[in-house]
Amino acid sequence: MVAEALGDTRVVILNGARQTGKSTLAELCLRDHQPDGVRRYLDDPRTRASADADPVAFLDAPGAMLIDEVQRVPELWLTIKHIVDRDPRPGRFLLTGSARLLGLSQLPDSLPGRSETIELFPLSQGEITGGPDGFVDAVFAHGSRLRAAASTLRRRDYLALATRGGYPEAVRRETPRRRAQFFRSYLDDIMSRDVHQVADIQRISDMRRLIGTLAAQSGGLLNYSRLSSDLALPASTVRDYVGLLELIYLIRLIPAWSANATTRAVATPKLVFNDAGLAGHLVSGVTNDATTGGLVETFVIGELARQITWSQTMPRLHHYRDRDGYEVDAVLEDNAGRVVAVEVKAAETVRTDDFRSIRVLQRRLGDRFRAGFVLYCGDQQLPFGENLACLPISALWTTQPGEER
Template structure:
C-alpha cells in the first residue's frame, strides 16, 4: 500500500446508514485510525459545513459561542469533538428543535463518557460507530467475514491458507494504523509508533485527566505490552511502578478511554465452577505493542520471544474490529475458571450461542491444544457451535465433534 492509496473502510456503510435515520452520528476511535479521511469520503459532493477542533481558530470559536458554532441548516461535520465537550449541549438543543436525521457527524479520539466535564452525551439522539485501525481484510482487500461464517457454518467451516509464520509476524509488527501501514521501512514505522504513543500520553490523556506521573504512565504502557493478552490486575503492577493500586487502575481506564488498549472481560454462565471476571488486556494496534517491546518481525520468530502473546492480541483485535460490522451481533470475552480451564476467546451471540477460540503460534496442532475447548463443550452442550484452534499452519484439520483447527488467516480471508 502507498501513502496515497485510499483503503475502503467497512465502517463507511455503517455511518452512511446511520446518517439516514439518526440525528447525530459519532465516529469514535484511536487517533490516526482514519476518521478524518472517512469523513471526507462521506462528505463527497454533499452540502457540508466542516469544522476541526484541532484547529485553534475553530476551537476558540466553539468555546466563545457554542450555539452559534453549531448553527447550520444542513449536515455539519465536527472533528475531535472531545476538544470542546461543551458543544454537546448546544448540539442537543439544536437537534431537539430540528429533529431531521443526518444533522451532525462527529469524530472523537476519546470516549465521550470519559471526557472531563462532558455533559449529557445525547442519549437517544446519537449513534456511535467505532473505527479501528485497518483490519487485515481492509489492507488486503479480503472479505473479513469470519464471525458471520463461523456462526452460520460452525465446524463445517473450511479454509486453506498460503500465509507463513513469518508473514504473520510481519503483520503483527506492522499493525493497522494507516500511517504505519504506509511506511515500508521498519525503522521509519517504529519512529512513527513511538511518537504516536508519546503524543497520546502528552495530549489526549491530559485532556481526560491531569497526570502528574507521565513517566510512570509511559512505563505502564511498556509493562502492558509485555503482558499483552494476559489477565491484568492493578495490584500486580504496584511494585514495578511504585504507584498505588487506585492510581494504576485509573491509568488503565485512561489508556482504554483513548483507544490505546482494550480490556476483554471474563465470561461466565454458571457452568458449575467459578469463573474469573478479571479482564484480559490487548493493544488496539498490535504494531504499537511490538514497538513497545522493541521487537521486529525477525526477532519475533526466535525462540523465547512473545510470539504467542502478540499473536493472541492480534487475533482478538481483529475479531473486535470485525464485531463492529458483522451481521451477527456478538460479544467478546475470555474464559478461565478455578480449575484453570482456559479459553482465549469466547464469541457469544444474542441467542446465547457460543464459538470458542484458542490461538496457537505453532504451525502444527495437537489434540492437547483442544483441552480447554473440550471442557467447555462438556459444560455448554449444544450451545457451543464450534471449538476452533487458530494456528499458523495452512489447512483445516478435524479434531473430533465440533472441534476444528483453522489457519489464522481465516479471520479475514473467508
C-alpha cells in the first residue's frame, strides 16, 4: 500500500501507535522507492532543533524525503504544503507519526488532494502466523457459504493470544512476565512522550486512572457521565482525555450503526483498545465474565479492523444497539449497503439464542443482510438458519478470501 501510494501521491503519511513498526516499514519503502532519498529523524534533538530553526532549509532536498515522527515539529506542515504545491511529483515526502496527524490542533493546515494516510496497527494474527487473513473479503463474497477450517484452539488459547497482543516486541517476548514488563514500559513511554506532545496534561495520574478504567470496559459502550462519576472528574475533561487517547492510537471508538430500517438504534459509540494485549495487561488480576468477554471482543474487533485496511471490499466497521436491548458486536457494511453482522462469544458452545440480535437485524434489513456469524471459542462451523452460522474465532485469520463451500 505504501509503495503504491508513493507512486502517485505527493505526500504519504504513515500513521499509527508507537512500537508498531512504522519507522522500519518507512525505511524499507523509501529504499525501494528512492534508495538515495533523504532521511530525517525528529526523535533526535539536534535534528528537531534544525527543523524548528529553519523549516525551509531543513526540507530542501532534490528527491524524496522521509521524516520520522513529524508531529514533533508542526511548523514543517506549511512548508511541506508549499513545496509540493510547486513540485507536484509523486513520492516527494514520506511522513510517519505516532498520532492521528490531521487531528492535531497544532497543525496549521491539512493537505487535501495532496496526501494519502495509511494507518498501521499492531500485528494481526495472520501477520504473526503467516495465515491468509481473508475473512472480511470472504464473508462479503460468499456469505455463510464460506468454508472455515476446524480449529484446535479453545477458550484458554484465545485468551492467551489476546493477552499477548500484536506489538512486535510483545510478540517476540516468550513469557507473560516479560510481556508485562514491555507493557509497563510502553505505557510509561506513552505518558511521558506522546501525551505531552499533543496536549498539556497537568495531572497524568488522572489520565492513568482513566486508561485503567477504560481497559476494564473495553468492548462496552462509551458512557462519559458514568466515567465522570467513577473517576470524580468533570465530564468535559473525560471527553477531552478520551479524544486524546484515540488521537495517539491507544483506543478506538467504533461508531454506532443505524439505517432507516432500524430507527430504534442508539447512537452511542463502543470503545475498544487498539491492542487487546495492552488491555489485558491493565486488567490482569481482575477475572470475571465481563472482563474476559470484553477482552475476547476487543481481540476479535481488532482483527476485523486490521483486515479492513487491506481488504478489497473495504467495508465500514460499526456496532449496533437499539432501545429494545438488541445489540450486535460488529456490523460491517460495504459501499453497496450490504451488511455482515458478527457477534462474539467467549464460550466453547453456541446456542440458538446467541443469534437473537442478529436475527432481528436480519429481519429489519431484508435483502441488504448478507450474512450473520457468531464467532466463538469452539472448534467447528455450524449452520443456524439461512445466511447464519457459527465459526471458530480462528476463521478470522485462517480463511482464504476466495474460499466457499
